[in-house]
Amino acid sequence: MISRGNYITAREAGLILCPDCHKLLPEGGLSNCPRCGAALHLRKPDSINRTWALLITAAILFFPANILPIMKMDFLGKADYSTIIDGIIYFFQTGSYGIGIIILTASVLVPCFKIIGIFLMLLSIHFRWKGRLRHKTLFFRIILFVGRWSMLDIFVIALLQVLFNFGNLTSIEAAPAVTYFTAVVLSTMFCAITFDPRLLWEE
Numbered sequence: 001m002i003s004r005g006n007y008i009t010a011r012e013a014g015l016i017l018c019p020d021c022h023k024l025l026p027e028g029g030l031s032n033c034p035r036c037g038a039a040l041h042l043r044k045p046d047s048i049n050r051t052w053a054l055l056i057t058a059a060i061l062f063f064p065a066n067i068l069p070i071m072k073m074d075f076l077g078k079a080d081y082s083t084i085i086d087g088i089i090y091f092f093q094t095g096s097y098g099i100g101i102i103i104l105t106a107s108v109l110v111p112c113f114k115i116i117g118i119f120l121m122l123l124s125i126h127f128r129w130k131g132r133l134r135h136k137t138l139f140f141r142i143i144l145f146v147g148r149w150s151m152l153d154i155f156v157i158a159l160l161q162v163l164f165n166f167g168n169l170t171s172i173e174a175a176p177a178v179t180y181f182t183a184v185v186l187s188t189m190f191c192a193i194t195f196d197p198r199l200l201w202e203e
Contacts, residue, residue, distance in 0.1 A: 016040055047196040051122060054194065058187035059115055061180045066108065070177035071157055075170045083177065084108065103156075107181070114143050114188045118195060125199050133200055140197045147189045154182060 010017060016027040020038040032039055069081035082090070084107050091100035117139055123129070124136060157174050 011042065016042055019044070043198060044194060044196040047194055047199065048122065048125065050194040051118065051191055054187045054191035055115060055118055055122070058111070058184050058191060061184045061187065062111060062115065065177050065180035065184050068177035068180065069175040070181060072173045072175045073170070074173070081175055084181070110146055111184055111188060114147060114192065117143050118188075118191055121195065121197075121200065136200050137197050140192070140195070144192050147185075147192055151182075151185055154178060154185075 010024060014027050015024045017024055018033040018038055018040060021033060021036040023033060023035050030040055066084055070084050071082050073080045088100050088104050121136060121140065
């Protein structure tokens with residue numbers, strides 16, 4: 001890496017960062033962190049390949065997660081299926097705009113935001129786009145932060161299963177899209193974890 005101004009990077013100073021406890025250690029002398037025991041690597045091993053694999057998986061599974069029904073409701077023996085989009089439309093039609101916006105954001109926009117964002121960062125590394133590196137790093141931190149909120153739909157379905165389970169009268173069950181949606185969320189979360197943002201700054 002290249003020094004900027006009067007500053008040098010930890011790598012230039014011969015230091016390596018522990019991935020778990022973030023202790024700075026001299027490079028080359030240790031294979032494991034003496035404080036927490038984590039394996040030490042200058043950069044995350046196979047970061048680019050793993051991130052690409054998880055990102056492609058999330059992008060493929062995103063379509064069945066939104067097309068297939070995510071919830072099945074039985075009322076007096078009659079089954080009714082609904083997708084994520086159906087639920088969002090229902091809340092908007094009934095005037096519950098706040099809930100509709102929350103589900104739209106957490107279940108549709110956030111996964112898209114993460115997939116597109118990490119995709120652009122991978123392209124940035126591949127094509128060596130060096131503009132707005134600080135913005136890209138901040139963007140990645142936002143992706144890490146918002147990732148956990150994508151499980152909101154699964155939480156809502158689990159809660160409804162408990163609240164509206166009255167035997168043959170009425171019941172709510174998870175439908176096939178739940179599996180795909182959970183896989184999308186986990187793929188994007190692991191995608192952000194395996195990605196090494198320090199690669200954005202290297203030449």
